[in-house]
Amino acid sequence: MMIAAADANALNTTGRVIHWALRYDLLVWFVSLGREKVFREKTLDLVKLKPGESVLDVGCGTGSLAIAAKRRVGAAGSVQGIDASPEMIGRAKKKARNSGVDVFFQNALAEALPFPEGQFDAVLSTVMLHHLPRKPRQQCASEIRRVLKPGGRVLSVDFGGGTTQRTWLPKYFHDRHGRVAPQDLIALFTDAGLRLVDNGPLGSGDMHYVLSTQLL
Secondary structure (H helix, E strand, O other), X not given: OOOOOOOOOXXXXXXXXXXOHHHHHHHHHHHOOOOHHHHHHHXXXXXXXXXXXXXXXXXXXXXXXXXXXXXXXXXXXXXXXXXXXXXXXXXXXXXHHHHOOOOEEEEOOOOOOOOOOOOEEEEEEEOOHHHOOHHHHHHHHHXXXXXXXXXXXXXXXXXXXXXXXXXHHXXXXXXXXXXXXXXXXXXXXXXXXXXXXXXXXXXXXXXEEEEEEEOO
């Protein structure tokens, strides 16, 4: 998988920014063997979204997860997505329009979220944190804690390394894409002041999840 080098002009982020949105969707479909919808729904099952809740997707990419989340929270709920890539945001907006789903997408940094404190019931971060170096990754975790409501939860999913997949494609994909060890992901949110609720393998390649909550 080819990833754009760190782009100093992309909102001054030191993370990696993917600029080829359409090819990204095609690659996700190919790598997941066409089961990306199953992965999305399983991810949303873990965070237990309820009708009327407010949701933020950090590093939303082309918007598929945010659109699926909106269907779960319904008309009374709200979903927003941010990404450092303007190309990703452009495609996400187009997909939301085509789906007839009201999701607000904007070009912004994960390490400097453009939202007030305590706005969201749930924050999602899927296969994004490995794109950030250590310091902005820590800033992102702190920002997620800041924008969560008391009792709100954050679900993070990422590659953990040590894949047991037998096919060469997932291993190649992971080797080029990067990883965050499960224990490092747990420590990241714990150090940010969030409480660990659950963690484990997602059942897709070597992906794992960490579910944490904002202290009341």
